[in-house]
Amino acid sequence: NAGVTQTPKFQVLKTGQSMTLQCAQDMNHEYMSWYRQDPGMGLRLIHYSVGAGITDQGEVPNGYNVSRSTTEDFPLRLLSAAPSQTSVYFCASSYRAGEAFFGQGTRLTVV
Amino acid sequence: DAKTTQPNSMESNEEEPVHLPCNHSTISGTDYIHWYRQLPSQGPEYVIHGLTSNVNNRMASLAIAEDRKSSTLILHRATLRDAAVYYCILRANSGGSNYKLTFGKGTLLTVNP
Numbered sequence: 063n064a065g066v067t068q069t070p071k072f073q074v075l076k077t078g079q080s081m082t083l084q085c086a087q088d089m090n091h092e093y094m095s096w097y098r099q100d101p102g103m104g105l106r107l108i109h110y111s112v113g114a115g116i117t118d119q120g121e122v123p124n125g126y127n128v129s130r131s132t133t134e135d136f137p138l139r140l141l142s143a144a145p146s147q148t149s150v151y152f153c154a155s156s157y158r159a160g161e162a163f164f165g166q167g168t169r170l171t172v173v
Numbered sequence: 174d175a176k177t178t179q180p181n182s183m184e185s186n187e188e189e190p191v192h193l194p195c196n197h198s199t200i201s202g203t204d205y206i207h208w209y210r211q212l213p214s215q216g217p218e219y220v221i222h223g224l225t226s227n228v229n230n231r232m233a234s235l236a237i238a239e240d241r242k243s244s245t246l247i248l249h250r251a252t253l254r255d256a257a258v259y260y261c262i263l264r265a266n267s268g269g270s271n272y273k274l275t276f277g278k279g280t281l282l283t284v285n286p
Binding site for chain 2: 107161
């Protein structure tokens with residue numbers, strides 16, 4: 063089982079560039095979500111999805127877009143990268159309120 | 174969202190049991206109690222979850238108070254690999270957006286050799 067796969071693992075962007083962080087799961091989970099974690103802090107929810115075609119904002123959605131065209135994939139798009147978006151990004155999936163599986167994270171630096 | 178309260182940090186010795194407390198006095202009837210941990214430079218890892226009854230798995234045990242306003246994660250024999258931040262989270266089971274996992278600051282567990 064691959065579980066939750068995030069790509070890339072590391073990325074450096076210049077201010078103003080756009081990019082997409084990929085997240086895929088092979089467990090047929092309806093619920094998927096994106097978090098960011100800044101140094102020394104807990105995880106903050108960016109966006110989440112309760113199924114294909116359904117997304118909603120979390121705690122810190124500004125500057126990020128998501129879509130969910132399939133059950134398996136939940137990409138996170140940075141529209142115009144800013145230094146404040148330098149962070150570690152985690153994707154997670156679960157079946158309803160059960161065990162959540164997390165990816166290994168994407169370390170993003172915006173210069 | 175229902176909140177949880179955990180100590181900022183705890184310390185333990187290797188091969189001794191560890192009891193990590195969590196208070197959740199505003200828990201609702203449909204909230205599951207979830208525990209995750211995060212080792213340094215890694216993503217969160219599921220530990221255990223429960224609703225009303227105590228739960229055991231290969232990693233830990235979860236003891237839930239009868240009124241469900243508090244719970245305790247029990248690591249039966251701490252190892253150095255158990256040093257991590259432990260998060261106690263309430264997760265609603267009432268559908269849709271209520272499945273959100275909201276992370277607090279957690280408890281930093283230090284394990285001494």
